[in-house]
Amino acid sequence: MNVIPGFIVAVLIYPGALVAFIAAWALGWVRGATRSALRGVQTPAPLGELRGWRAMFDRESVISLGVHPIAVSLATTLALVCPLLALFLLPVPGNPLAASLGLTGDLAAEGALLLGLPLARVFLGWAIPSPFTRIAADRSARLLAGAILPMVFALTAAAEALKTLGIAFLPARQLALSTAIAVALAAVAFACALPVLAHITPLHEGDADPETLGSELSEISGRDLAFFRVGEALQLVACATLLTLAFLMPLAVGPIGNLAISLTGLLKRADLAAGIAQGLALLIGVLVIAAGLGIWEGVNTQRRASGERPPLTWWFGIPLLLGMAALVAAAIATRGG
Amino acid sequence: MSQPSQPSQPSQQGRAARTESHSRSIVWFTHIDTSGCGACTQSVFGLLAPHYAGRLRAEGISMTRSPRHADIILISGALTRAARIPALRVLLAAPEPHALVAIGDCAINGCVFQGSPLLAQSVAETLDVNIELPGCPPTPEAILAAIIEAKRLLLGEASVADEATANAADEDTDEDTGEAEDSEEGVAADEEDGEEESGEPSDEDDETPADDEGDVADETGDEHDNEKGGQV
Numbered sequence: 314m315n316v317i318p319g320f321i322v323a324v325l326i327y328p329g330a331l332v333a334f335i336a337a338w339a340l341g342w343v344r345g346a347t348r349s350a351l352r353g354v355q356t357p358a359p360l361g362e363l364r365g366w367r368a369m370f371d372r373e374s375v376i377s378l379g380v381h382p383i384a385v386s387l388a389t390t391l392a393l394v395c396p397l398l399a400l401f402l403l404p405v406p407g408n409p410l411a412a413s414l415g416l417t418g419d420l421a422a423e424g425a426l427l428l429g430l431p432l433a434r435v436f437l438g439w440a441i442p443s444p445f446t447r448i449a450a451d452r453s454a455r456l457l458a459g460a461i462l463p464m465v466f467a468l469t470a471a472a473e474a475l476k477t478l479g480i481a482f483l484p485a486r487q488l489a490l491s492t493a494i495a496v497a498l499a500a501v502a503f504a505c506a507l508p509v510l511a512h513i514t515p516l517h518e519g520d521a522d523p524e525t526l527g528s529e530l531s532e533i534s535g536r537d538l539a540f541f542r543v544g545e546a547l548q549l550v551a552c553a554t555l556l557t558l559a560f561l562m563p564l565a566v567g568p569i570g571n572l573a574i575s576l577t578g579l580l581k582r583a584d585l586a587a588g589i590a591q592g593l594a595l596l597i598g599v600l601v602i603a604a605g606l607g608i609w610e611g612v613n614t615q616r617r618a619s620g621e622r623p624p625l626t627w628w629f630g631i632p633l634l635l636g637m638a639a640l641v642a643a644a645i646a647t648r649g650g
Numbered sequence: 651m652s653q654p655s656q657p658s659q660p661s662q663q664g665r666a667a668r669t670e671s672h673s674r675s676i677v678w679f680t681h682i683d684t685s686g687c688g689a690c691t692q693s694v695f696g697l698l699a700p701h702y703a704g705r706l707r708a709e710g711i712s713m714t715r716s717p718r719h720a721d722i723i724l725i726s727g728a729l730t731r732a733a734r735i736p737a738l739r740v741l742l743a744a745p746e747p748h749a750l751v752a753i754g755d756c757a758i759n760g761c762v763f764q765g766s767p768l769l770a771q772s773v774a775e776t777l778d779v780n781i782e783l784p785g786c787p788p789t790p791e792a793i794l795a796a797i798i799e800a801k802r803l804l805l806g807e808a809s810v811a812d813e814a815t816a817n818a819a820d821e822d823t824d825e826d827t828g829e830a831e832d833s834e835e836g837v838a839a840d841e842e843d844g845e846e847e848s849g850e851p852s853d854e855d856d857e858t859p860a861d862d863e864g865d866v867a868d869e870t871g872d873e874h875d876n877e878k879g880g881q882v
Contacts, residue, residue, distance in 0.1 A: 372719075
């Protein structure tokens with residue numbers, strides 16, 4: 314079958330979209346529960362986010378004068394499609410979409426798609442003639458500029474260390490120590506970019522940043538807002554899955570292999586046991602990452618107000634340094650003696 | 651305790667089908683203050699205290715900063731001439747249907763500022779207020795009750811006031827429709843003539859935000875919102 318019809322058929326029969334939305338809800342709840350626990354506030358209701366999405370779809374979509382509806386539609390569509398496409402192209406087991414395109418996952422493509430939602434948010438904030446959205450978009454653009462380089466360095470370092478731009482579900486053998494160090498540094502650098510890539514726009518008063526009066530999404534409502542919210546939830550799944558698949562699981566080949574061996578004794582089928590072990594590792598990885606983001610947000614809200622601290626904090630350059638270190642380590646691991 | 655009163659139907663403007671949707675189990679409210687001493691504002695923000703977190707969550711109510719996201723708008727303070735147009739702009743920014751709740755005596759009758767030449771007519775007289783909550787200031791508890799009442803109006807459910815009216819009508823067969831006082835949480839409500847218990851839209855409001863929209867456009871000349879086609 315030709316590539317394009319094959320991909321369309323795969324999209325139609327692939328249940329991944331449903332799985333992605335369920336995962337988005339579950340990871341979002343884990344993140345929110347962790348954040349609430351650290352802030353000492355009540356844990357959000359498990360179905361609260363889903364009800365919120367539904368309520369948003371039920372509201373009227375209103376946009377301000379001076380914004381062309383096509384600009385808003387473009388931004389909201391990008392915000393939903395980019396994370397979804399990033400998820401579709403990840404080579405998780407049973408995903409026929411990547412295979413139908415002849416891909417086994419591609420780090421460069423994933424990195425590009427993960428930038429779609431933050432860029433759409435910035436575009437929307439700048440497109441709306443409101444000082445509140447514009448200030449929020451300026452702020453997001455600065456954060457994004459700070460996150461892009463560590464992310465790119467991390468992906469490049471991982472590709473060099475693993476000698477492929479493809480994303481293997483699990484490497485065939487355990488990594489050498491020098492390679493493992495390079496991948497670990499790259500993983501930390503990529504994780505530093507996660508709060509920006511998987512940022513959830515605060516809409517409620519309790520979650521809102523006290524430093525800003527509005528967000529990029531302050532002037533949209535209804536379906537447009539819902540698309541952004543669902544896209545943000547999917548972005549978390551895409552980011553967490555990519556970090557787990559491309560960075561963390563290659564480092565955990567040994568423990569996953571041991572788990573598979575243990576399960577083989579129980580299940581009497583080596584392939585099934587290996588699949589379950591890898592699936593468990595992926596699940597644990599994404600859950601830990603979602604909880605980690607919640608911890609970061611819960612701790613980060615207790616920081617001092619901006620008037621009491623300098624605009625560039627002491628850790629500002631650390632993600633960049635980590636990315637650079639990962640690149641050097643990958644070069645040494647690949648070409649060193 | 652202060653008591654919300656006079657629930658009227660939320661502004662509809664031809665959007666009745668959306669009002670009947672029961673997926674609006676979550677509502678967002680926002681607050682604007684047109685003037686005054688700020689006590690009502692403090693009462694509103696008192697709802698953000700952990701004490702109310704459980705009830706807000708149970709009722710599916712949360713506070714948002716943007717009127718674009720709001721289903722319920724709380725307005726407090728006496729309406730000054732300078733604040734009238736900005737207040738109308740906020741109301742225009744809120745998607746339809748939304749409910750407007752006047753918080754405090756200042757919003758209802760001007761309270762101690764009554765008679766000041768700097769005041770426009772009161773909020774209750776100028777805007778299409780659905781619920782009035784007297785008090786100086788009303789307690790957060792009373793404000794929460796008013797929000798819940800507004801949520802019921804938006805959902806198209808029989809509100810507490812409607813039920814009270816029905817009960818009163820049962821007891822007093824001489825009156826076709828009447829005024830009633832509710833016993834639940836001390837909510838007192840006056841049923842306006844022409845309103846239906848089911849929360850169906852009423853076209854009998856003399857002044858609606860749609861009317862005010864024209865005023866705002868006349869006075870500012872630059873403030874209008876575009877509605878995206880097919881999304882109503």
